Amino acid sequence: MRFSIFFWTFLFFFVNPILFAQELESNFEELLLEQISEDLGENVDVSEVMERLYSIMKNPLDLNKVTNEELSSILFLSPQQVNNIILHRELSGDFINVLELQGIVGLDLQTITLLRQFVFVGQKSSLKDLSWRSIGKEDEHSLMLRFGRTLEKLQGYSITDENRSRYLGDPNAYSLRYRWNYQQKIKIGLNAEKDAGEPFFTLAQKRGFDFYSGYLEINDVNKTIRKVVIGDFAIQSGQGLVIWNGLSFDKGAWIGAVAKQGIGLRSYSSMNENNFHRGIATQLAFKRFTVIPFMAYNHLSGNIEKTDHTNLIKTINSSGLHRTPTEQSYRDAIKQFVVGSDITYQYKRLKLGITGLYTRYKGEIIRGNEVRNQYDFEGKDLLQVGINYKYNFRNFYLFGETAHSIDAGLATVNGIIASLHPKVSAFVNYRNFQRNYHSFFAQNVSEGSNISNEKGLYTGVVYHVTRKFEWVNYVDMFKFPWLRFRVDGPNQGWIFCRRRLTLGTSEESFGSLSL
Numbered sequence: 001m002r003f004s005i006f007f008w009t010f011l012f013f014f015v016n017p018i019l020f021a022q023e024l025e026s027n028f029e030e031l032l033l034e035q036i037s038e039d040l041g042e043n044v045d046v047s048e049v050m051e052r053l054y055s056i057m058k059n060p061l062d063l064n065k066v067t068n069e070e071l072s073s074i075l076f077l078s079p080q081q082v083n084n085i086i087l088h089r090e091l092s093g094d095f096i097n098v099l100e101l102q103g104i105v106g107l108d109l110q111t112i113t114l115l116r117q118f119v120f121v122g123q124k125s126s127l128k129d130l131s132w133r134s135i136g137k138e139d140e141h142s143l144m145l146r147f148g149r150t151l152e153k154l155q156g157y158s159i160t161d162e163n164r165s166r167y168l169g170d171p172n173a174y175s176l177r178y179r180w181n182y183q184q185k186i187k188i189g190l191n192a193e194k195d196a197g198e199p200f201f202t203l204a205q206k207r208g209f210d211f212y213s214g215y216l217e218i219n220d221v222n223k224t225i226r227k228v229v230i231g232d233f234a235i236q237s238g239q240g241l242v243i244w245n246g247l248s249f250d251k252g253a254w255i256g257a258v259a260k261q262g263i264g265l266r267s268y269s270s271m272n273e274n275n276f277h278r279g280i281a282t283q284l285a286f287k288r289f290t291v292i293p294f295m296a297y298n299h300l301s302g303n304i305e306k307t308d309h310t311n312l313i314k315t316i317n318s319s320g321l322h323r324t325p326t327e328q329s330y331r332d333a334i335k336q337f338v339v340g341s342d343i344t345y346q347y348k349r350l351k352l353g354i355t356g357l358y359t360r361y362k363g364e365i366i367r368g369n370e371v372r373n374q375y376d377f378e379g380k381d382l383l384q385v386g387i388n389y390k391y392n393f394r395n396f397y398l399f400g401e402t403a404h405s406i407d408a409g410l411a412t413v414n415g416i417i418a419s420l421h422p423k424v425s426a427f428v429n430y431r432n433f434q435r436n437y438h439s440f441f442a443q444n445v446s447e448g449s450n451i452s453n454e455k456g457l458y459t460g461v462v463y464h465v466t467r468k469f470e471w472v473n474y475v476d477m478f479k480f481p482w483l484r485f486r487v488d489g490p491n492q493g494w495i496f497c498r499r500r501l502t503l504g505t506s507e508e509s510f511g512s513l514s515l
Contacts, residue, residue: 048270049075049247051177053118058140059184060120064094068351072261074118079259079399080417081106083349083392090348095121106419108464139182148173149196156197156323167197167323174200174209175271187217193271197323204328211320213276215267226290227283229267234276235294235441236262237342238388239401241411241451242355244443245275251445251458251476251495258415258427258445258458259390259399264342265292273320274300275441277338292342300334301327304363310380311363335362349392355403357384359440372483375453377408377438384439395419403442409434411451413444415458423465429458435482447478447495455479473498 052073061070063085071082084106089095098121101112149172159166175193191213199205215231234245239260246268249257265283268276279296302316313334322331340357360381367376386403400414415429429445435453442451445458460474479492 051179051269055179055181055184056118059181060118063098063119063121064089066119068346069261069263073263074115076111076114078106078417079261079390080392080395080397080419081111082261083397087349087392097121139180142177142179142181144177146173146175154197165324165326168203168325168328169194169197169199169205169323171196172200176209177269177271179269185219187219187267188215189217189267189269190214191269191271193273195321195323198321199328204322204331210322210331211271211273213268213271215269217267224284224286225282226285227265229265229281232268232276232278233281233294233296234266234268235281235292235340235342236260236264236266237292237355238262238353238386238403239399239413240443241388241401241403241413242357242384242386242439243340243342243441245277245441246270248443251474251497258429259397259417260444264290264344265294274318279338288346290344290346294338294340296338298336298338299332300336301330301332302334303330304333313361313363313365316365336360337362351390353388355384355386355388357441358382359384372485372488375409375436375482382406382438382440403437403439405436405438408438409436409452411437411439411442423463425462425464427458427460427462431456431458447476447493448480448484453480453482453484455481471498 053075056074061074066085068082068086071077071085072079077085081104084104085101088100088104092100098116098119101107101115102109107115154167154171156165156167157171173194173196176191178190180188191211192209193211194200194205194209198210201208213232215229215233218228220226221228235243236245237243240248240262244260244262246266247270248260251257265281270276276298277294277296278298279294281292281294281296284291284293300316301318301320301322303314305312305314316334317327317330322328337360338357340355342353342355344351344353346352358381364380365378367373367378383406384403385406386401388401389399391398395418397417398415399417400412402410402412404410411431411433413429413431415427417425417427419425431444431446431454433446433452433454437452439451444451446454447456448454456476456478458474458476460472463471465471473496475494475496477492477494479490480487481490483489484491
């Protein structure tokens with residue numbers, strides 16, 4: 001059996017210490033953590049989610065100023081609920097009291113009770129009110145330290161032969177998170193992490209931690225410049241077929257995961273060492289248009305072979321581990337330049353967007369020699385364009401995106417979420433990713449690990465029996481038109497799940513078939 005010890009330390013100074021668990025209802029916290037662990041994609045930093053919610057609780061959103069993207073960051077709200085809140089404000093005018101949420105269609109009592117901890121009705125000052133005196137009185141600091149260690153000694157630490165693969169560092173794992181926040185207007189973040197087995201202030205890690213990450217975020221500079229991030233940032237656009245960094249939900253009980261609610265630009269606060277950008281990005285507002293231009297220069301880990309003319313990129317390692325001599329030689333070996341823009345137009349309940357992304361490597365990616373690799377990406381650069389839409393019509397929410405990797409294939413996803421009854425909701429999601437569609441940052445609901453070589457229909461029904469009882473049934477029918485790893489021919493299958501959820505607990509049964 002494997003044992004782990006984790007030591008968490010939270011220090012909040014210049015503000016009164018407030019624990020996240022004390023402010024949330026215990027039942028809600030259990031439900032949220034359970035849902036996150038089941039519906040999130042693999043290798044997602046769950047602490048990033050809790051940190052985001054804690055940040056909103058400390059700085060609640062003003063219902064009279066909150067945007068669609070900001071409401072979408074409250075993870076338990078569905079796309080329809082987000083749109084209904086914004087629509088209520090547009091039709092009825094500014095909120096006078098938070099209790100007005102009770103009159104919005106689609107918000108049940110439990111959701112309203114939880115939501116009240118994240119929103120308020122009032123006036124917030126703008127950046128022009130900023131002064132050194134106000135910063136000293138109203139800023140917030142937080143520091144989190146984490147320690148972990150596997151008690152049993154692993155074989156990698158016992159090997160002394162330098163000709164064999166072995167762990168170069170000690171078995172301890174450390175991480176540090178520091179946050180400074182002034183009323184959500186200015187934010188500074190710093191992450192540092194060392195995984196077990198990685199060197200610490202020795203060998204190639206003389207700077208200490210294996211991974212450092214940081215950002216400076218400035219919000220509401222003026223009416224046009226809504227946000228600026230310098231350092232590490234994430235972009236979430238459309239339905240994720242072109243670019244989607246960071247948090248992503250997969251198939252599961254939460255109906256809101258079917259349609260992605262991208263928040264556009266945000267600073268990157270996760271400990272994951274991949275799928276983010278290091279550079280500069282800004283969010284601009286022009287009446288009905290929102291424009292997010294960004295540029296980054298990323299360092300990736302991987303295996304390269306130097307030749308007289310270029311560097312051949314054989315593999316890209318996204319594990320974030322640099323424990324052995326081989327992994328150390330891969331560290332930051334690959335350079336990646338990224339530039340792009342996301343443009344969104346919104347008119348009442350309709351939102352249209354176009355995303356352009358150009359990625360270039362300092363070297364040439366070469367694909368494998370096996371038959372299944374015939375349609376994989378090969379080359380130095382990739383240009384992608386995607387068009388997405390969202391439309392809320394009465395009790396129906398339609399969404400979709402179609403993307404094209406230039407000189408290669410297409411990918412499309414389209415769906416609908418319908419509220420058939422106050423207690424019954426249904427959804428349908430169709431996806432078609434061509435075998436020669438290429439992407440480096442795409443994430444969407446899928447059975448395979450890549451957004452390519454897959455067709456599927458994902459549909460289900462959610463029945464809210466009572467406030468504390470929910471019944472979920474969904475089925476995903478999928479097909480892989482081309483060969484895959486360890487699958488020497490096209491294949492297809494389906495997955496069926498029936499899940500019963502009660503407050504704090506869940507029971508589920510799965511069925512699957514692959515042909």
